[in-house]
Amino acid sequence: MKRSEINHALQKMEKMIxxxxxxLPPFCNFTPDDWKxxxxxxxxxxxxxxxxxxxxxxxxxxxxxGFSLITLRNGNVKNTKYVKPYAExxxxxxxxxxxxxxxxxxxxxxxxxxxxxxxxxxxYNSMKDGSFADTPVKVTCDGRSYEVEPGTQIRxxxxxxxxxxxxxxxxxxxEKGTGPVLLGEVSMCNDDQTDNYFYDHSVGRFPEIExxxxxxxxxxxxxxxx
Numbered sequence: 001m002k003r004s005e006i007n008h009a010l011q012k013m014e015k016m017i018x019x020x021x022x023x024l025p026p027f028c029n030f031t032p033d034d035w036k037x038x039x040x041x042x043x044x045x046x047x048x049x050x051x052x053x054x055x056x057x058x059x060x061x062x063x064x065x066g067f068s069l070i071t072l073r074n075g076n077v078k079n080t081k082y083v084k085p086y087a088e089x090x091x092x093x094x095x096x097x098x099x100x101x102x103x104x105x106x107x108x109x110x111x112x113x114x115x116x117x118x119x120x121x122x123x124y125n126s127m128k129d130g131s132f133a134d135t136p137v138k139v140t141c142d143g144r145s146y147e148v149e150p151g152t153q154i155r156x157x158x159x160x161x162x163x164x165x166x167x168x169x170x171x172x173x174x175e176k177g178t179g180p181v182l183l184g185e186v187s188m189c190n191d192d193q194t195d196n197y198f199y200d201h202s203v204g205r206f207p208e209i210e211x212x213x214x215x216x217x218x219x220x221x222x223x224x225x226x
Contacts, residue, residue, distance in 0.1 A: 001056050001207040007216040010052055013068040013092035016182050020115050022090070025072060027051055032215050040226040048074040048082055049192065049220040057100045058204035066207075067099055067172070068092045071220060075189040077106065089185040093119065099172040101199040104164070109187030112161040117178030120153040121162060124169040130197065132169060139163075169199060 017024065027045050030038065045051060049071060056066035069091040075084030087107075093099070095117065103126050113119055125133035136147040139154060140163040148154070154162055155175065161184075164170050174181050192205050206221060215222070 001054070001060070001062055002210045002212045003215055004213045005062060006054050006207075006209065006219070007213065009054055009062065009068045010217055012094070012180075013070075013090075016092055016116070016180060017090065020182055022114075022182075024070070025050075028070060028072075028217075030217070032218055035218060035224055038226065043226065044082060046223045046225065047079060048076050050074060051220045051223075052217045053192075053220045054207065055099075055205055056207045057198075058202075058207065062097075062207075063094075064096060065098055065100065067097055071190065077189045077191055085189060087185075087187045087190040089187075089190070090114070091183040091185060092180065093172060093174050093183065094180045095174045095176065095178070097174060100203050101169055101171040103167050103169045103197050104195050105166060105197060106195045107188045107190060108166055109164045109185055110161050111156070111164060111172075112184035112186070113156040113158050114182040114184045115158050116181040118158075118175035119156045119181050119183060120173050120175050121156065121164075122151060122153045122171050122173075123148070123164075124150045126167045126169050126197075130199070132199075137168065138165075 028051060051071060053069045053071060056062040059065050069089055072088045072090065074087040076082040111121065123137050125135050125137055127133050132150060134150055137150055139146055139148055142161055156162060196205050
């Protein structure tokens with residue numbers, strides 16, 4: 001992705017967040033210049049990859065495949081210095097965008113529609129070899145449990161949520177005609193380096209960046225060390 005695309009996407013997410021009157025932690029407002037003076041007191045932000053993030057899954061088609069997000073809080077499964085067993089994110093998807101099919105081996109999460117349009121989440125159980133299981137999928141949405149056929153899309157309107165359990169394949173797309181969506185994610189500790197298992201093994205989590213302008217915000221994997 002070009003840095004200019006990333007900057008534009010982050011600014012659009014910022015405007016959506018402001019429109020829904022969601023206040024962000026102070027570190028989300030740090031500029032690259034601000035980070036030059038931030039010492040080891042902000043190592044939790046650095047080590048746990050808090051802050052702004054973006055993905056195009058390495059496919060270079062962000063307007064169709066990808067989304068913007070912010071990790072607000074997170075523990076660390078590899079570093080005993082950080083004992084939080086939970087994480088929280090905000091995700092922003094524009095109409096026309098989709099996210100690639102994947103599952104998590106460690107993390108369980110709730111995906112919450114915070115406002116805007118409707119989100120469609122397609123789900124399957126996974127097999128040990130990474131294929132789709134041809135078995136009914138148990139769904140838990142806001143206290144209601146039921147089963148659906150594999151490959152069913154669950155529609156989340158604003159205020160609704162779904163629990164994604166370990167090994168449950170899921171993808172996302174914004175329902176056509178409903179507009180951009182602000183999502184919340186509440187989960188166990190998040191590790192985007194090792195706990196994303198994509199159905200399409202050729203895709204990746206983080207974009208390669210072409211530097212055509214200065215960054216508006218550093219992404220969560222770009223902070224300078226103290």
